[in-house]
Amino acid sequence: MTGTLTMVGRSVRLSRRALDTLLMSILLPVMMMALFVYVFGGAIAIGTSYVNYVVPGIIVLCTGYGATSTGMSVADDMKKGAVDRFRSMPISSFAVLTGHVTASVARNALATVIVVLAAVGMGFRPSATVLDWVLAMGLLLLYVLALSWLAAGVGVIARSVESASVFSFFMLFLPYLSSAFVPTATMPAALRVISEHQPITPIIETVRALLTSAPASSGWLALAWAGGLLVVAFSLATWLFRRISSR
Amino acid sequence: MIVETDGLTKRYGAQTVLKGLDLKVAEGSVLALLGPNGAGKTTTIRILSTLTRPDGGTARIDGFDVVREAAKVRGVISLTGQYAAVDEEQTGRENLVMIARLRRFSRSAARTRSAELLERFDLVDAADRRVKTCSGGMRRRLDLAMSLVARPRLLFLDEPTTGLDPVSRTTMWDAIGDLVRDGVTIFLTTQYLEEADRLADRIVVLHNGGVVADGTADALKNQVGGTRLDLDFASAADAGRAEALLGGVRTESRLSVPSDGSATHVHRVLDDLLAAGVRTERVSTHRPTLDDVFVAVAA
Ligand SMILES: Nc1ncnc2c1ncn2[C@@H]1O[C@H](COP(=O)(O)OP(=O)(O)OP(=O)(O)O)[C@@H](O)[C@H]1O
Ligand SMILES: [Mg+2]
DSSP: HHHHHHHHHHHHHHHHHHHHHHHHHHHHHHHHHHHIIIIIIOOOSSOHHHHHHHHHHHHHHHHHHHHHHHHHHHHHHHHHHHHHHHHHHSSSTHHHHHHHHHHHHHHHHHHHHHHHHHHHTTTTOOOOOHHHHHHHHHHHHHHHHHHHHHHHHHHHHHHSEEEEEEEEHHHHHGGTTTTTTOOGGOOOOOOOOOOOHHHHHHHHHHHHHHHSOOOOHHHHHHHHHHHHHHHHHHHHHHHHHHGGGGG | OEEEEEEEEEETTEEEEEEEEEEEEETOOOEEEEOOOOOSSEEEEHHTTTTTOEEEEEEEEEEEETTTTTHHHHTTTEEOOOOOOOOOOBBBHHHHHHHHTTTOOOOHHHHHHHHHHHTTTGGGTTTSSGGGSSHHHHHHHHHHHOOOOOOOEEEEETTTTTTHHHHHHHHHHHOOOHHHHTTTTEEESSSSSHHHHOOOOEEEETTTEEEEEEOOHHHHHHHTOOOOEEEESSSSSHHHHHHHOOSSSSHHHHHHHHEEOOHHHHHHHHHHHHHTTTTEEEEEEEEHHHHHHHHHHOO
């Protein structure tokens, strides 16, 4: 337990000091939100307030993208010998991953708060009750955990920090193929199939339904996706970490 | 025997890196594993420190099998890898306290031990600075200090001084010398014969995945032929006359003769040549290098 806490302390400290990554994970979503609200927003007519529509999507995009920097931290530790040092010590070295995932959750919590505040400044008017907020944050937490563990696994097998960052790019673009920015109904049939069946869409729609008075939808589906992804991602990371010694 | 390997083999794809390595290291001794790039030095250390599994053979540390009893092996050893594994964004002290806490030191014991090590390794300057602002020598010493937090019985050092300037290298050697006096067994790898000479009781030369030489530094150097004097002449004819006088080995206008490297011997050689009317243009002493060892043992 002390071991895990020490690793968490390490990762949080490293995150805090890697200012560029931290700023990126906060500024990027805020700027994207401004872009969508002020630049594209006027041209996108969806029947309700666009800022209310897009903010939940931005939050999910931001946390998904932010979670993937876990992969770069892990790849860096693999490459620079930190993981080797920990693995040669009589400790549970898997805690190095737990540390990075926990720091990722903390980073994303901070980023989410800032994004929500910025959104309110841009005219976002959530109609959520306290329970709605708790449910939405709970779902986001599951989602961030799942993606952080997935990223940790990617970091273990990536040969470099640069290859681990490919996952971040993927997560930056995946939300465009969802209902984050425009309703899927407006997309061509082929894209629509992808958009409606990928995990981000039900998660965004559930967060949107909880925070604004958008029509309630796929809550259980979102929960199943996020929970299922977490179980798979955690098992994968554990398995990959154990296999390091056979390389 | 604190280290004992038997027919250790390791393959990476089609390449066989270790072809049946047999090694024994007595507790309290210093072994230097010498070899050129790609000889398998790091691979050997990785297997012995439980990081990589061998494909064949066995390795025991203090009697524990590195594969089946890895946890027990880890309680005996400490590893300083080829590249300094320090957190750039943490200070020297934070790095040390972190390792101490991971090794289950209480908060106050962790602080005391870190302060002790910072003092001992001349790192007080680096204590509260982020490591990324420290010199290569400081990083390497911090890396070593991190390996010593829990007083290991066996320490692996993978190329501890590669890339360091001569002053940092000497500091590092002194630090390693202190450990030896404390009774820590040291298993180090190096590409420098001088380093092995200075630190090790025993040198093992690794080449093509196997041991090609094993013995003390002196024994190894004798095998190579010790120090020699290279004499350069204006012409091959002059070199030929010098060869008739002194013996040795001639290549074109250069003559190489065995020497103990002392000024007395150099004087005598030059006086003899002068007396015989042969003008020497240039003299250099040549001490055996790793290259010479390889040429000698690989032949
Ligand atoms: N993980 C790996 N995958 C594939 N090949 C590897 C791996 N690790 C090492 N090798 C190969 O095994 C050989 C021995 O490598 P090793 O790192 O043990 O050599 P070394 O003696 O430590 O060399 P150096 O002096 O360069 O550190 C090299 O040819 C290297 O390319
Ligand atoms: Mg090496």
